[in-house]
Amino acid sequence: MRKGLIAAGLAVLVAAAVVTTAVAKPAAQATPAQVAACTNVSLGFLGPLTGPAGFLGQEQISWLRFGVQKYNKANGTRFKVVPGDTQLKAPVARTLARRFVSDSKIMAVVGGSESQAVVVSGNLFERAGLASISGSATQTDLTNGQFKTFFRVVPNDAIQGPQIVTYVVRNLKANNVVIVDSQDDYSLPLASAISRGLRARNVTVSRESVSADDTDFSSIVANVGSDVDVVVFATQVATAANTLSNQLREQGKKAIVFGTDGAYSPSQFKPRSGYVSVFAPDPHFDPGARALIREYNRYSKNKAFGAFGPATYMAGLAATTAATKACADGQVTRAEVTRQTRRTNIPSIFGGRLRFSAKGDPLPTRFVIYRIADGKYSPVG
Amino acid sequence: MDWDKLVQLLVNGVTLGSVYALVALGFSMVYGILKLLNLAHGDVLMVGAFIGWGVLGWLGGAQDPSVAVWLLIVLMVLAAMVGCGFLGVVIERFAYRPLRRAPRIAPLISALGVSFFIQNSVLLLFGADFRSYDSFDLVDVEVGISWGPLNVWILRVVVFASASAMMIALWLLVTRTKLGKAMRATSFDREAAAMMGIDVDRVIVKTFFIGSALAGAAGVLVGLVFGSINHFMGFNYGLKGFTAAVVGGIGSIPGAMFGGLFIGLAEAFSVGYIDDLTRGRLGSAFSDLIVFLILVAFMLVRPQGIFGKPEVKKV
Numbered sequence: 001m002r003k004g005l006i007a008a009g010l011a012v013l014v015a016a017a018v019v020t021t022a023v024a025k026p027a028a029q030a031t032p033a034q035v036a037a038c039t040n041v042s043l044g045f046l047g048p049l050t051g052p053a054g055f056l057g058q059e060q061i062s063w064l065r066f067g068v069q070k071y072n073k074a075n076g077t078r079f080k081v082v083p084g085d086t087q088l089k090a091p092v093a094r095t096l097a098r099r100f101v102s103d104s105k106i107m108a109v110v111g112g113s114e115s116q117a118v119v120v121s122g123n124l125f126e127r128a129g130l131a132s133i134s135g136s137a138t139q140t141d142l143t144n145g146q147f148k149t150f151f152r153v154v155p156n157d158a159i160q161g162p163q164i165v166t167y168v169v170r171n172l173k174a175n176n177v178v179i180v181d182s183q184d185d186y187s188l189p190l191a192s193a194i195s196r197g198l199r200a201r202n203v204t205v206s207r208e209s210v211s212a213d214d215t216d217f218s219s220i221v222a223n224v225g226s227d228v229d230v231v232v233f234a235t236q237v238a239t240a241a242n243t244l245s246n247q248l249r250e251q252g253k254k255a256i257v258f259g260t261d262g263a264y265s266p267s268q269f270k271p272r273s274g275y276v277s278v279f280a281p282d283p284h285f286d287p288g289a290r291a292l293i294r295e296y297n298r299y300s301k302n303k304a305f306g307a308f309g310p311a312t313y314m315a316g317l318a319a320t321t322a323a324t325k326a327c328a329d330g331q332v333t334r335a336e337v338t339r340q341t342r343r344t345n346i347p348s349i350f351g352g353r354l355r356f357s358a359k360g361d362p363l364p365t366r367f368v369i370y371r372i373a374d375g376k377y378s379p380v381g
Numbered sequence: 382m383d384w385d386k387l388v389q390l391l392v393n394g395v396t397l398g399s400v401y402a403l404v405a406l407g408f409s410m411v412y413g414i415l416k417l418l419n420l421a422h423g424d425v426l427m428v429g430a431f432i433g434w435g436v437l438g439w440l441g442g443a444q445d446p447s448v449a450v451w452l453l454i455v456l457m458v459l460a461a462m463v464g465c466g467f468l469g470v471v472i473e474r475f476a477y478r479p480l481r482r483a484p485r486i487a488p489l490i491s492a493l494g495v496s497f498f499i500q501n502s503v504l505l506l507f508g509a510d511f512r513s514y515d516s517f518d519l520v521d522v523e524v525g526i527s528w529g530p531l532n533v534w535i536l537r538v539v540v541f542a543s544a545s546a547m548m549i550a551l552w553l554l555v556t557r558t559k560l561g562k563a564m565r566a567t568s569f570d571r572e573a574a575a576m577m578g579i580d581v582d583r584v585i586v587k588t589f590f591i592g593s594a595l596a597g598a599a600g601v602l603v604g605l606v607f608g609s610i611n612h613f614m615g616f617n618y619g620l621k622g623f624t625a626a627v628v629g630g631i632g633s634i635p636g637a638m639f640g641g642l643f644i645g646l647a648e649a650f651s652v653g654y655i656d657d658l659t660r661g662r663l664g665s666a667f668s669d670l671i672v673f674l675i676l677v678a679f680m681l682v683r684p685q686g687i688f689g690k691p692e693v694k695k696v
Contacts, residue, residue: 048509049509050504050612051509051613052611054508054509054510055510055511058508058509058510183666207664209665209666210665211666213613213614213617215603215608215610215611216397216606216607218389218393218649219390219393219394219648219652219653219665220652220665222386222389222390222393222649222652222653223652223653223656223665238511239511239608239609240609242608242609243608243609246517249517249523250517250522250523250525251389251532252527252530252532268511268513
């Protein structure tokens with residue numbers, strides 16, 4: 001009996017020890033070699049590398065490659081970038097999205113750069129459990145819950161529109177505004193939101209429309225009355241905003257151009273007088289970003305850049321960090337990368353930390369407005 | 382009636398139309414001689430724009446040109462004309478001549494291939510960025526003709542004047558010279574022209590050179606007056622130039638000139654007035670709708686175009 005009790009006691013102790021060990025044992029830690037093998041995966045890039053917004057995509061992929069190279073060097077990882085050129089065309093973006101989904105090495109996508117690319121690729125990525133992190137898609141409804149694996153590092157147009165409206169009314173004291181859209185998914189909702197906001201504040205508003213390929217706006221300018229104060233141009237082509245601005249001057253119109261974020265380019269949109277809003281501060285104006293800019297300039301051999309590249313650098317950093325965390329056990333899946341992306345909490349080059357809301361928007365951010373005088377940019381709001 | 386707006390739209394339409402007319406001339410000349418739609422013609426214009434941009438950069442750029450502005454513009458136009466002229470000759474030699482006896486669809490497909498080849502070659506060489514002539518720095522937009530509230534930038538005058546001069550020169554060449562006579566003969570009946578001792582191949586090469594040179598000049602003029610160029614700009618100008626050639630009567634030189642101006646004005650006025658005329662139902666985005674409706678209307682009502690003659694087939 002006594003022996004039986006002792007045996008039973010020992011059995012309980014052994015069982016307890018086994019259970020305790022099993023519970024207390026940390027998840028199997030992968031060796032650095034396993035992590036390196038696991039992070040030998042790819043990130044897709046979905047953006048316009050050619051076409052009217054080619055300048056934007058080229059800047060973004062250059063910063064993405066720079067960021068991935070820097071991250072690989074610092075962390076012993078071997079991430080690669082697979083480029084996908086949307087040409088700013090939605091059907092092309094959808095074809096590329098399918099290709100990314102079927103490429104088992106791609107664990108996350110950086111992009112789509114343009115809202116229309118996200119609209120057509122979002123559900124494909126969601127079905128494949130593939131996280132996509134955009135550095136520039138600002139259309140408001142992209143994060144209304146319709147694409148559950150979509151994230152962005154930039155604020156949406158629900159912030160940009162009202163901010164432009166407030167600035168135009170309060171600071172520029174405009175009474176008569178022309179809004180020009182470029183007939184795409186990015187431009188139309190933004191132009192409509194600005195239009196509604198201005199009308200609500202009793203500003204006279206008229207609408208014009210151009211195509212993304214247009215290079216001549218002189219007949220649009222002929223429609224701009226001499227009493228118009230501001231022309232808000234919702235475009236993704238900076239040179240178009242520049243031409244519009246010059247043609248206003250050519251026809252002796254006093255109106256100035258206020259470009260939306262797609263027009264942000266100190267090298268291409270350089271009117272004598274104008275404004276532009278952008279989703280992230282340009283690091284050129286941030287003394288804290290000087291070291292990073294120097295490093296990028298060395299990498300890119302002094303390629304010019306604005307705000308698009310650095311934002312995509314952050315999107316890439318979120319993706320690589322999430323994939324590395326997903327690799328902690330020596331294995332990586334798209335679902336795990338998406339889970340880790342949702343938990344992103346990393347220092348941002350724009351100050352503070354990058355985190356995502358439950359719907360995939362960054363927390364918290366705002367647009368920055370720049371004044372342009374004789375082609376020189378300065379932040380004003 | 383807002384007369385200032387009307388006159389301004391007229392100026393815009395004439396500027397745009399002058400460019401379309403130059404493109405339409407190239408289409409018309411090649412079609413007249415080979416009965417071939419040179420779909421790569423718009424891309425030759427694009428190459429001309431890039432040659433002009435290269436010369437501009439080589440001579441110091443718009444902010445600090447190393448020669449007088451007028452000389453710079455002349456050099457840009459001349460370089461583009463010569464460069465595009467030779468490009469046209471190369472296209473004819475390698476893409477069209479081997480297919481001269483093939484069914485008509487073959488050179489058409491070849492032309493499409495050439496178009497994509499040129500576009501992608503320029504993309505490879507210069508990248509996807511829009512390139513700027515910075516012509517607003519080269520010649521200030523306030524320099525020009527001012528008449529009341531109307532301002533006409535001097536570069537618009539330059540575009541109209543140079544396009545007109547080139548069209549007149551071409552007209553004189555075709556109607557008053559031996560080469561022009563040979564071109565007309567080849568256009569009328571290629572085989573008969575050859576039997577009369579005309580070197581048809583040489584005439585075709587010269588036609589391609591001249592047509593492409595005009596497109597090259599048009600490319601520089603576009604860059605100068607609108608400021609920015611890109612590797613796919615040729616498609617739009619090619620399409621509008623082709624429309625102009627059809628409206629004017631493809632194969633007819635005065636027809637191409639008229640068609641160009643007509644399409645340019647139609648585009649400008651439709652942007653200016655479509656909103657008023659449709660009471661806001663259609664905006665300026667639909668200006669191309671008007672332009673291509675005109676094309677469809679002409680094809681239905683007068684398929685030979687305004688200056689074209691109906692083709693008579695003897696049986």
